[in-house]
Amino acid sequence: MLITIDENTDNIRLDLYLSELYDGISRSKIQSSIKKGSVKVNQEIKKPSYILKEGDKIEFENLIEENIIKIEPENIPLDIIWEDENMLVVNKPSGMLTHPTPLETSNTLVNALLYKYGENLSDINGDFRRGIVHRLDRNTSGLLMIAKNNKTHEYLAQMIKEHNLTKKYHAILKGGYPKDNDIIEAPIGRHKTQPHKMTVTPDGKPSTTILKVLERFKEATYVELTLVTGRTHQIRVHTSYKKHPVFNDTLYGAGTSKIKTEEQVLQSYYLKFAKPFSPEIIEIEIQPDEKLTKVLEYFRNRRV
Numbered sequence: 001m002l003i004t005i006d007e008n009t010d011n012i013r014l015d016l017y018l019s020e021l022y023d024g025i026s027r028s029k030i031q032s033s034i035k036k037g038s039v040k041v042n043q044e045i046k047k048p049s050y051i052l053k054e055g056d057k058i059e060f061e062n063l064i065e066e067n068i069i070k071i072e073p074e075n076i077p078l079d080i081i082w083e084d085e086n087m088l089v090v091n092k093p094s095g096m097l098t099h100p101t102p103l104e105t106s107n108t109l110v111n112a113l114l115y116k117y118g119e120n121l122s123d124i125n126g127d128f129r130r131g132i133v134h135r136l137d138r139n140t141s142g143l144l145m146i147a148k149n150n151k152t153h154e155y156l157a158q159m160i161k162e163h164n165l166t167k168k169y170h171a172i173l174k175g176g177y178p179k180d181n182d183i184i185e186a187p188i189g190r191h192k193t194q195p196h197k198m199t200v201t202p203d204g205k206p207s208t209t210i211l212k213v214l215e216r217f218k219e220a221t222y223v224e225l226t227l228v229t230g231r232t233h234q235i236r237v238h239t240s241y242k243k244h245p246v247f248n249d250t251l252y253g254a255g256t257s258k259i260k261t262e263e264q265v266l267q268s269y270y271l272k273f274a275k276p277f278s279p280e281i282i283e284i285e286i287q288p289d290e291k292l293t294k295v296l297e298y299f300r301n302r303r304v
Helices: 014-021 027-035 109-117 150-161 234-241 290-303
Strands: 002-004 039-041 057-060 080-083 087-092 141-147 166-174 181-185 188-190 198-200 208-216 220-227 266-274 281-285
Touching: 014 027, 014 039, 014 057, 080 281, 087 109, 141 150, 150 266, 166 234, 166 290, 181 234, 188 234, 198 234, 208 234, 220 234, 220 290
Parallel strands: 141 266
Antiparallel strands: 002 057, 039 057, 080 087, 087 141, 166 220, 166 266, 181 208, 188 198, 208 220, 266 281
């Protein structure tokens, strides 16, 4: 398996990173595998304490004592919003993983993409992330760009790195957000003791989110969020830092809700970017999904 570390997954110990990836496998077993040379970084054996940097390439054998994992194509419907010969934009539903993990290898977006496109997907980040340039959390729905070849993958990855696209989200936040318009500027880094979480920290990477209130309720606020930077969990971390976490986001402090939905009520609803290798500008917007609509209707009905 090959993984390339990007700017949002760096600055973490090698053993902690693999512990997060292989949730459920003991850290001591992972450390043992690293020490035995089953894991290499940039084709070299490193210590478990090695701090990963952007661009590092991790190669490792399967850490679970089973056969090497093969990602199988699955006939799962895809909601394709836009497509050309080099890429597509898909609307990922809430509850679906963007790509497989060693412990969860089916029913992901990649399984569906492999069924429809086969080998016609970029493989820069290995078989587990075929075509995947950026990702959405399992319970965040909405627009994702998929690369059909490596040249397009590199083009899109550079565009994301240089912030040359516009990504907007809709979310419902817990409580009454105090400002109608806000710019949240707070550096984000990995949580020191819980590596599966991110946090606002002085030694984190500069992170900026633009917030606009769309509708107010007694117990919640409906907002639009524009990502200026694109850190892991950025919206969830920034809104939690402001004491108004995304509704139903138990990882970042919102608690559970009596409205039965999957976790965080968050949707990537708008993308604007330059079509690869063309001057054409692509602008895409989708309607609120079932989860967002359900929670909005709940709060709107309580106002009547």
